[in-house]
Amino acid sequence: MKARVCVLENFGQPLVEKKLSIPPLQPGQMLVKIEAAGICGSDVHIWQGEDPRAKLPMILGHEGVGRVADVSGAKLTVDGQRVEIGDLIFWNRGISCGSCYYCTVAKEPALCPYRTVQGINVSLMEPPYLNGCYADYIILPAGVDVFKVPPGIDPAVLVAASCSGATAAHGFDLIRPGIGDTVVVLGPGPLGLFSVALARDYGASQIILIGGSAGRLKVGQEFGATIVLNRREVSLEKRCEIILDVTRGRGADVVVEAAGTAEALKEAITLARPGGTVLSIGSSQPAGTFEFDGYRDLVRRNLRLQGVWVSDTRHVFQAMHLILKYPHLFARLITHRFPLEKANEALKSMRQREAIKAVLLPGQDLSG
Numbered sequence: 559m560k561a562r563v564c565v566l567e568n569f570g571q572p573l574v575e576k577k578l579s580i581p582p583l584q585p586g587q588m589l590v591k592i593e594a595a596g597i598c599g600s601d602v603h604i605w606q607g608e609d610p611r612a613k614l615p616m617i618l619g620h621e622g623v624g625r626v627a628d629v630s631g632a633k634l635t636v637d638g639q640r641v642e643i644g645d646l647i648f649w650n651r652g653i654s655c656g657s658c659y660y661c662t663v664a665k666e667p668a669l670c671p672y673r674t675v676q677g678i679n680v681s682l683m684e685p686p687y688l689n690g691c692y693a694d695y696i697i698l699p700a701g702v703d704v705f706k707v708p709p710g711i712d713p714a715v716l717v718a719a720s721c722s723g724a725t726a727a728h729g730f731d732l733i734r735p736g737i738g739d740t741v742v743v744l745g746p747g748p749l750g751l752f753s754v755a756l757a758r759d760y761g762a763s764q765i766i767l768i769g770g771s772a773g774r775l776k777v778g779q780e781f782g783a784t785i786v787l788n789r790r791e792v793s794l795e796k797r798c799e800i801i802l803d804v805t806r807g808r809g810a811d812v813v814v815e816a817a818g819t820a821e822a823l824k825e826a827i828t829l830a831r832p833g834g835t836v837l838s839i840g841s842s843q844p845a846g847t848f849e850f851d852g853y854r855d856l857v858r859r860n861l862r863l864q865g866v867w868v869s870d871t872r873h874v875f876q877a878m879h880l881i882l883k884y885p886h887l888f889a890r891l892i893t894h895r896f897p898l899e900k901a902n903e904a905l906k907s908m909r910q911r912e913a914i915k916a917v918l919l920p921g922q923d924l925s926g
Contacts (some may be wrong), residue, residue, distance in 0.1 A: 559579070559580045560577040560578060560580065561577065561578050561579075561580050561688055561691065561693055561694055562575060562576070562577055562581055562693060562694045562898060563575070563576055563577075563578055563617045563682075563690070563693040563694075564576075564617065564618065564619075564690075564692040564898065564901040564902075565615050565616070565617055565682060565709050565926075566604070566605060566612075566614060566617075566618050566694065567614060567615045568614070569606060569607030569612075569614070570605070570606055570607060570772055571606065571718070572902045573605075573618065573692065573899075573901050573902055573905070575899060576798065577688060578688065578888050580688065580695060580697075581685070581686055581687060581688075581697075583628060583629070583630035583640065583686075583697065584685075584686065584700070585630050585631050585700065586630060586631055586633065586700025586701075587629075587630050587668050587686060587697050587698060587700070588626055588628070588629045588630070588633060588641070588697070588698045588701055588702075588704075589620070589626070589627045589628040589629070589695060589696075589697055590622050590624035590625065590626055590647065590695065590696050590697075590698055591625045591626075591627045591694060591695055591827060591920075591921070592623075592624040592691055592693060592694055592695065592696060592918075593623055593624050593625060593873045593919070593920070593921070594622070594623045594624075594712075594713035594714040594716070594717050594917050594918070594919055595619045595621060595622050595644070595692055595717065595917060595920070596621030596622070596691075596717030596718055596720075596721065596915065596917055596919040597619075597904045597905060597907070597908050597913070597915070597916040597917065597918065598620065598621055598718075598721050598722065598761060598908075598914075599720055599722075599747065599748075599818070599842070599908060600620070600678065600721065600843075601618050601619065601620075601677075601905060602844050602905060602908050602909045602910070603842060604618060604678065605618065605905055605909075606909075607838070609678070609842065609843045610843075611675075611679040611832075612622050612678070612679065613679060613680065613681040613684075614615045615680070615681065615682045615683065616677070616681050616689070616690060617682055617688070617689055617690025617691075617692055617693055618677055618683050618690050618691075618692045618901075618905075619676075619677040619690040619691030619692035619693070619918070620651040620675050620677035620678050620690070620691060620720070620721060620766050621677075621717040621718065621720045621721050621899070622648075622649070622693060622696060622717065622720070623646065623647070623648050623707060623713035623714075623715075623716050623717055623830065624646070624647065624696065625644060625645065625646050625647070626641060626642065626643050626644060626645045626792040627643065627695065628643060629642075629643060631643040633704065634704075635647075635704045635705055635706050636703050636704065636705060636811075636871060636875065637705075639706055641704060641706075645706055646676060646706070646707040646713065646876075647704050647705065648704070648705045648706075648707050648716055648719070648720065648878060648893075649687060649698060649702050649703060649704045649720070649855035650702065650703040650720065650724075650869075650870070650871045650874045650892060651672050651675050651676070651677070651678075651720045651721060651874075652667075652668065652675050652704055652736075652869070652870065653673065653674050653675075653699060653701045653777075653869060654667035654668070654670035654672070654673045654811050654870070655672040655673070656701070657729075658670055658671065659711075659915065664725070666803035667870045667871075668728065668867055668868045668870045669867060670753075671678035672856075673868075674699075676689040676690055676691070676696065676698075676699075677691055677692070682683060686699070691869070691918075692898070692901050692918060693898070693920070694898060694920040694921060696741065703871040703874070705874075705878060706787055708889075711882065711885060712885070712889065712892075713867060714892050714895065714917045714919065715881060715885055715888050715889050715891075715892060716878065716881055717878075717890060717915075718748050718752070718771045718807065718877075718881075718888075718915055719874060719877035719878045719881050719918055720874055720877075721751045721827045721869075722747075722748035722752055723748070723752045723838050723874075723877030723880065723881065724868075724869035724870075724873040724874040724875070724876070724877045725749060725868060725869050726749055726752035726756055726839055726864060726877070727752070727756065727814070727869065727873040727874075727877045727880070728839075728868070728869040728870070728873040729753070729797060729814065729837045729839045729864070729866040730742035730753070730756045730757075730760060730837075730867050730871070731835055731873060731876065732837075732864055732866065733812060733835050735757060735760045735761070735762055735812045735835075735863055736758065736760075736761070736762065737760070737761035737762075737763075738762070738763045739757075739760075739761070739762045739763065739779045739811035739812055740762065740763065740764040740765075740766070740801075740804060740805050740810045740811050740812075741753075741757040741762040741764070741765050741766070741810065741811065741812045741813075741814065742765075742766045742767075742801060742810040742812070742814065742829050743757070743765065743766070743767050743778075743783070743813075743814045743816055744769070744813070744814065744815050744816060744817050744822045744826055745768075745769055745815070745816035745817030745818070745822060745840055746767055746768075746769035746771060746774035746775055746777070746823060747769075747774065747777045747816065747817075747914065748891055748914065748915055749816040749839055750767065750769065750778070750814070750816035750817070751774075751777060751778060751781050751839060751891060751914070752779040752877065752880070753814045753816050753839070754767055754778055754782050754783050754889070755781050755782060755884065755888075756880065757782070757812075757814075758781070758782035759880065759883075762812075764784050764785065764804055764805075764838055765782055765783045765784050765785075765808070766783065766784070766785045766786075766787065766801060766804070767779075767783035767785070767786045767787070768786075768787045768789055768797060768825075769786075769787075769788070769789060769817075770788065770789050770790045771911065772788060775787075775788060775913060777890050777891075777914065779879055780887065780890060781887060781890075785800070785804070786878050787800065794825060797829070798828065798829065801829050805831065808831040808832075809829060809830055809831030809832070809834060809865070810829050810830055810831060810834060811830075811831060811834050811835070812830075812834065812835045812836075812837060812923055813826040813827075813829045813830045813834070813835070813836050813837070814826070814837045814839065815836065815837065815838040815839065815840050816839055816840045817819040817840045818840035818841045818842070818845050819840070819845050819846065820845055820846035820848045821846075821848070822840065823836075823838055823840075823845075823848070824848045824850075825852070826835065826838070827850075827855055827856075827861070827863070830859075830861055832858045832859040832860055833859070833861070834859075834861060835860070835861075835862040835863075835864060836861060836862070836863045836864065837864050837866065838863070838864070838865050838866065839866045850900070860898065862901060879921075884901065890914075891915040892915050892916075892917055893912075893914045893915060893916070894907050894912070894913040894915075894916040894917070895916070895917055895919055895924060896916060896917070896918055896919070897918070897919060897920070897922065898918050898919075898921075898923065900918075901918055904916045904917075
């Protein structure tokens with residue numbers, strides 16, 4: 559039995575489709591037939607050689623939903639359900655070691671220095687070889703945390719919960735905005751739209767979304783943004799004025815940088831009120847620098863500056879249940895669907911910002 563996979567052999571070059579033999583499962587492993595694989599912005603950065611974690615050759619794709627084709631030994635979901643052949647499942651993309659300082663003492667497994675993620679830092683040459691979601695099959699390692707997908711949910715709608723959704727949930731879990739807060743979100747991509755939905759669920763009274771795409775800003779209004787500001791039409795000075803006016807001269811209680819640029823983080827610091835919080839979730843790779851005055855910008859304003867690195871199973875759980883609460887809303891994120899053999903087109907659609915979220919659907923006929 560063979561699996562089709564899309565392999566990144568050289569940065570910046572098209573992925574190469576190959577067929578690999580499916581090896582026998584080792585104890586605790588699962589063979590999963592991919593039903594939907596997300597094209598993440600991180601995939602674009604890896605493809606372009608901008609992520610130092612990448613190990614070539616590799617199968618891209620760390621966001622997946624699939625059906626269990628085989629399982630070696632007993633496997634339970636995070637809430638104790640037995641995993642059976644035929645189950646539709648969703649999983650936490652990262653596997654931490656469980657025994658280092660960050661896993662055991664700090665209780666921050668996302669910071670585990672031994673954390674592995676198929677499709678990001680695991681090569682095609684490492685067992686079990688089927689190590690990414692741009693494929694029709696993946697072998698999940700024994701330590702993976704698994705959720706069963708309830709019936710009636712489009713698998714494509716869930717893929718983003720394992721990365722952008724979980725990362726946003728991690729950030730909000732750290733800062734926990736208060737009821738009635740004003741929250742500003744910079745960047746209307748998947749991270750930013752998840753942040754808008756989370757701000758609404760936390761009880762924010764005003765949610766201001768800033769971005770450069772009129773189409774994405776419109777989707778942001780559907781997600782709960784009360785004010786949208788197009789940065790191509792509204793100057794930085796004017797954006798500051800609007801936010802000061804909304805907050806009676808204070809500035810935003812929480813500002814979420816979800817754009818992944820130094821310019822956006824600099825603006826986020828500018829827009830926060832004294833005593834407020836800046837949450838930076840947008841960068842998965844180096845994004846440049848800017849001038850920062852520790853006294854004027856941070857200390858004198860008593861500002862809280864919170865960075866967020868990836869996520870853990872708790873946050874995947876939170877993101878999944880946010881989607882299950884609003885499935886028709888999150889379906890609006892999925893703007894482009896491709897068969898597996900068009901993975902290169904899918905990557906380009908994300909790189910060129912044509913898609914809010916693109917997904918691969920192996921095995922489905924999308925010709926019609």
